[in-house]
Amino acid sequence: GNSVTQMEGPVTLSEEAFLTINCTYTATGYPSLFWYVQYPGEGLQLLLKATKADDKGSNKGFEATYRKETTSFHLEKGSVQVSDSAVYFCALREPFNSGGSNYKLTFGKGTLLTVNP
Amino acid sequence: ETGVTQTPRHLVMGMTNKKSLKCEQHLGHNAMYWYKQSAKKPLELMFVYSLEERVENNSVPSRFSPECPNSSHLFLHLHTLQPEDSALYLCASSQAGTGNYGYTFGSGTRLTVV
Numbered sequence: 665g666n667s668v669t670q671m672e673g674p675v676t677l678s679e680e681a682f683l684t685i686n687c688t689y690t691a692t693g694y695p696s697l698f699w700y701v702q703y704p705g706e707g708l709q710l711l712l713k714a715t716k717a718d719d720k721g722s723n724k725g726f727e728a729t730y731r732k733e734t735t736s737f738h739l740e741k742g743s744v745q746v747s748d749s750a751v752y753f754c755a756l757r758e759p760f761n762s763g764g765s766n767y768k769l770t771f772g773k774g775t776l777l778t779v780n781p
Numbered sequence: 782e783t784g785v786t787q788t789p790r791h792l793v794m795g796m797t798n799k800k801s802l803k804c805e806q807h808l809g810h811n812a813m814y815w816y817k818q819s820a821k822k823p824l825e826l827m828f829v830y831s832l833e834e835r836v837e838n839n840s841v842p843s844r845f846s847p848e849c850p851n852s853s854h855l856f857l858h859l860h861t862l863q864p865e866d867s868a869l870y871l872c873a874s875s876q877a878g879t880g881n882y883g884y885t886f887g888s889g890t891r892l893t894v895v
Contacts (some may be wrong), residue, residue, distance in 0.1 A: 668823075700886075707873075753824070755883075766829055767858050767877065769826075771884070773823045
Protein backbone atom coordinates (compact mmCIF):
# COMPACT_ATOMS: atom_id res chain seq x y z
CA GLY A 665 0.00 0.00 0.00
CA ASN A 666 0.90 3.67 -0.08
CA SER A 667 3.09 5.07 2.65
CA VAL A 668 4.85 8.20 3.85
CA THR A 669 8.27 8.33 5.47
CA GLN A 670 9.53 11.44 7.18
CA MET A 671 12.59 12.15 9.27
CA GLU A 672 12.01 11.07 12.84
CA GLY A 673 13.41 13.98 14.75
CA PRO A 674 13.26 15.63 17.17
CA VAL A 675 14.74 18.61 15.40
CA THR A 676 16.10 21.41 17.56
CA LEU A 677 17.10 24.71 15.98
CA SER A 678 17.96 28.21 17.04
CA GLU A 679 15.73 31.08 15.98
CA GLU A 680 16.40 32.29 12.40
CA ALA A 681 18.01 28.98 11.40
CA PHE A 682 17.12 27.19 8.15
CA LEU A 683 14.72 24.29 8.41
CA THR A 684 14.41 21.16 6.29
CA ILE A 685 12.17 18.25 7.19
CA ASN A 686 12.47 15.40 4.71
CA CYS A 687 9.45 13.51 3.43
CA THR A 688 9.34 10.74 0.85
CA TYR A 689 6.38 8.70 -0.27
CA THR A 690 5.52 5.42 -1.92
CA ALA A 691 2.39 5.46 -4.04
CA THR A 692 0.80 4.30 -7.25
CA GLY A 693 0.08 7.24 -9.48
CA TYR A 694 0.49 10.82 -8.35
CA PRO A 695 -1.39 11.52 -5.15
CA SER A 696 -1.92 14.97 -3.68
CA LEU A 697 0.60 15.76 -0.97
CA PHE A 698 0.17 17.76 2.22
CA TRP A 699 2.01 19.12 5.22
CA TYR A 700 0.06 19.48 8.44
CA VAL A 701 1.20 21.13 11.67
CA GLN A 702 0.09 20.28 15.21
CA TYR A 703 0.72 22.82 17.95
CA PRO A 704 0.72 21.61 21.57
CA GLY A 705 -2.77 20.67 22.79
CA GLU A 706 -4.39 21.18 19.40
CA GLY A 707 -5.50 19.20 16.39
CA LEU A 708 -3.78 19.17 13.03
CA GLN A 709 -3.89 22.23 10.78
CA LEU A 710 -3.25 22.22 7.06
CA LEU A 711 0.00 24.06 6.39
CA LEU A 712 0.37 23.64 2.63
CA LYS A 713 -0.40 21.28 -0.23
CA ALA A 714 0.56 20.35 -3.78
CA THR A 715 -1.65 18.47 -6.18
CA LYS A 716 0.67 17.59 -9.06
CA ALA A 717 4.30 17.13 -9.97
CA ASP A 718 6.50 20.26 -9.76
CA ASP A 719 3.81 22.16 -7.83
CA LYS A 720 5.17 24.24 -4.97
CA GLY A 721 2.98 24.69 -1.92
CA SER A 722 3.71 27.64 0.36
CA ASN A 723 2.29 29.24 3.48
CA LYS A 724 3.64 31.31 6.41
CA GLY A 725 7.16 31.17 5.00
CA PHE A 726 7.12 27.39 4.62
CA GLU A 727 7.55 25.78 1.20
CA ALA A 728 7.52 22.28 -0.25
CA THR A 729 7.89 21.14 -3.88
CA TYR A 730 6.29 17.98 -5.29
CA ARG A 731 9.19 16.03 -6.83
CA LYS A 732 7.98 12.94 -8.69
CA GLU A 733 11.50 11.96 -9.77
CA THR A 734 12.58 11.50 -6.17
CA THR A 735 9.06 10.89 -4.77
CA SER A 736 9.72 13.61 -2.21
CA PHE A 737 7.95 16.59 -0.66
CA HIS A 738 10.49 18.13 1.70
CA LEU A 739 9.38 21.00 3.95
CA GLU A 740 11.63 24.07 4.14
CA LYS A 741 11.67 27.44 5.85
CA GLY A 742 14.42 29.97 5.54
CA SER A 743 14.23 31.47 9.04
CA VAL A 744 12.34 29.69 11.81
CA GLN A 745 10.75 31.37 14.81
CA VAL A 746 10.04 30.14 18.31
CA SER A 747 6.35 30.09 17.39
CA ASP A 748 7.08 27.44 14.73
CA SER A 749 7.73 24.87 17.47
CA ALA A 750 5.26 22.07 16.78
CA VAL A 751 4.91 18.60 15.28
CA TYR A 752 4.90 18.50 11.47
CA PHE A 753 3.19 15.73 9.52
CA CYS A 754 3.63 14.85 5.86
CA ALA A 755 0.63 13.15 4.25
CA LEU A 756 -0.66 11.85 0.94
CA ARG A 757 -4.26 11.62 -0.24
CA GLU A 758 -5.41 8.41 -1.82
CA PRO A 759 -8.71 6.72 -2.63
CA PHE A 760 -10.20 4.73 0.20
CA ASN A 761 -12.26 2.54 -2.10
CA SER A 762 -11.17 2.04 -5.69
CA GLY A 763 -13.47 3.78 -8.12
CA GLY A 764 -15.26 5.70 -5.40
CA SER A 765 -15.13 9.32 -4.36
CA ASN A 766 -13.95 8.59 -0.84
CA TYR A 767 -10.38 9.55 0.01
CA LYS A 768 -8.19 9.14 3.02
CA LEU A 769 -5.04 10.83 4.22
CA THR A 770 -2.07 8.59 5.02
CA PHE A 771 0.33 10.31 7.41
CA GLY A 772 3.97 9.99 8.32
CA LYS A 773 4.88 9.58 11.98
CA GLY A 774 5.45 13.28 12.51
CA THR A 775 8.56 15.33 13.27
CA LEU A 776 8.83 17.36 16.45
CA LEU A 777 10.47 20.74 15.87
CA THR A 778 11.71 22.82 18.78
CA VAL A 779 13.00 26.32 18.10
CA ASN A 780 15.02 27.98 20.86
CA PRO A 781 15.35 31.77 21.21
CA GLU B 782 -18.98 28.34 16.08
CA THR B 783 -16.87 27.56 13.05
CA GLY B 784 -14.63 24.66 12.15
CA VAL B 785 -14.67 21.26 13.79
CA THR B 786 -15.54 20.98 17.49
CA GLN B 787 -14.86 17.91 19.61
CA THR B 788 -16.19 17.19 23.09
CA PRO B 789 -15.08 16.38 25.67
CA ARG B 790 -11.48 17.58 25.45
CA HIS B 791 -10.39 15.07 28.08
CA LEU B 792 -11.97 11.80 29.21
CA VAL B 793 -10.92 9.25 31.80
CA MET B 794 -12.88 6.02 31.83
CA GLY B 795 -12.69 2.59 33.38
CA MET B 796 -12.55 -0.54 31.29
CA THR B 797 -16.17 -1.39 32.07
CA ASN B 798 -17.59 2.06 31.29
CA LYS B 799 -19.54 3.19 28.25
CA LYS B 800 -18.87 6.66 26.93
CA SER B 801 -19.23 8.61 23.70
CA LEU B 802 -17.08 11.14 21.89
CA LYS B 803 -18.81 13.86 19.92
CA CYS B 804 -17.71 15.77 16.85
CA GLU B 805 -19.55 18.60 15.13
CA GLN B 806 -18.54 20.48 11.99
CA HIS B 807 -19.86 23.83 10.80
CA LEU B 808 -18.13 23.87 7.42
CA GLY B 809 -20.81 22.34 5.21
CA HIS B 810 -18.59 19.36 4.51
CA ASN B 811 -20.07 16.00 3.53
CA ALA B 812 -17.41 13.61 4.82
CA MET B 813 -16.23 13.02 8.39
CA TYR B 814 -13.47 10.88 9.85
CA TRP B 815 -12.18 9.45 13.11
CA TYR B 816 -8.41 9.14 13.57
CA LYS B 817 -6.47 7.70 16.50
CA GLN B 818 -3.19 9.35 17.45
CA SER B 819 -0.91 7.33 19.71
CA ALA B 820 2.59 8.22 20.82
CA LYS B 821 5.35 7.14 18.41
CA LYS B 822 2.85 5.85 15.82
CA PRO B 823 1.39 7.35 12.64
CA LEU B 824 -2.15 8.60 12.75
CA GLU B 825 -4.49 5.67 12.23
CA LEU B 826 -7.67 6.10 10.23
CA MET B 827 -10.52 4.42 12.09
CA PHE B 828 -13.73 5.31 10.26
CA VAL B 829 -14.92 7.33 7.30
CA TYR B 830 -18.41 8.63 6.68
CA SER B 831 -19.16 10.07 3.26
CA LEU B 832 -22.59 11.50 2.53
CA GLU B 833 -23.64 9.91 5.85
CA GLU B 834 -22.71 6.44 4.61
CA ARG B 835 -20.09 4.55 6.56
CA VAL B 836 -16.95 3.41 4.80
CA GLU B 837 -15.47 1.28 7.51
CA ASN B 838 -11.94 0.34 8.26
CA ASN B 839 -12.31 -3.31 9.17
CA SER B 840 -9.28 -3.46 11.40
CA VAL B 841 -10.97 -1.42 14.15
CA PRO B 842 -12.11 -3.50 17.17
CA SER B 843 -15.84 -3.72 17.75
CA ARG B 844 -15.51 -1.95 21.10
CA PHE B 845 -15.40 1.22 18.97
CA SER B 846 -18.72 2.01 17.32
CA PRO B 847 -19.25 5.09 15.14
CA GLU B 848 -22.50 6.90 14.46
CA CYS B 849 -23.22 9.65 11.95
CA PRO B 850 -26.82 10.86 12.34
CA ASN B 851 -26.34 13.69 9.81
CA SER B 852 -23.58 15.34 7.83
CA SER B 853 -22.69 17.73 10.66
CA HIS B 854 -22.38 15.30 13.56
CA LEU B 855 -20.22 12.28 14.24
CA PHE B 856 -20.02 10.16 17.37
CA LEU B 857 -17.66 7.46 18.57
CA HIS B 858 -19.26 5.15 21.12
CA LEU B 859 -16.84 3.39 23.42
CA HIS B 860 -17.38 0.31 25.56
CA THR B 861 -15.18 -2.17 27.42
CA LEU B 862 -12.01 -0.43 26.29
CA GLN B 863 -8.47 -1.56 27.07
CA PRO B 864 -5.61 0.53 28.46
CA GLU B 865 -3.89 0.42 25.05
CA ASP B 866 -6.86 2.37 23.66
CA SER B 867 -5.63 5.43 25.55
CA ALA B 868 -4.80 8.01 22.88
CA LEU B 869 -5.82 11.29 21.28
CA TYR B 870 -8.89 10.77 19.10
CA LEU B 871 -9.17 13.26 16.29
CA CYS B 872 -12.20 14.05 14.20
CA ALA B 873 -11.86 15.60 10.76
CA SER B 874 -14.12 16.69 7.94
CA SER B 875 -13.73 17.37 4.23
CA GLN B 876 -15.70 17.88 1.07
CA ALA B 877 -15.65 14.44 -0.49
CA GLY B 878 -15.41 13.92 -4.22
CA THR B 879 -14.37 17.43 -5.16
CA GLY B 880 -10.85 18.57 -5.97
CA ASN B 881 -7.82 17.78 -3.90
CA TYR B 882 -8.66 19.29 -0.57
CA GLY B 883 -7.20 18.34 2.76
CA TYR B 884 -9.08 17.82 5.96
CA THR B 885 -10.09 20.19 8.75
CA PHE B 886 -9.33 18.66 12.13
CA GLY B 887 -10.81 19.21 15.54
CA SER B 888 -8.63 19.66 18.64
CA GLY B 889 -9.19 16.08 19.69
CA THR B 890 -10.33 14.18 22.78
CA ARG B 891 -7.57 12.94 25.04
CA LEU B 892 -8.80 9.53 26.26
CA THR B 893 -7.28 7.70 29.19
CA VAL B 894 -8.49 4.18 30.00
CA VAL B 895 -7.76 3.05 33.54
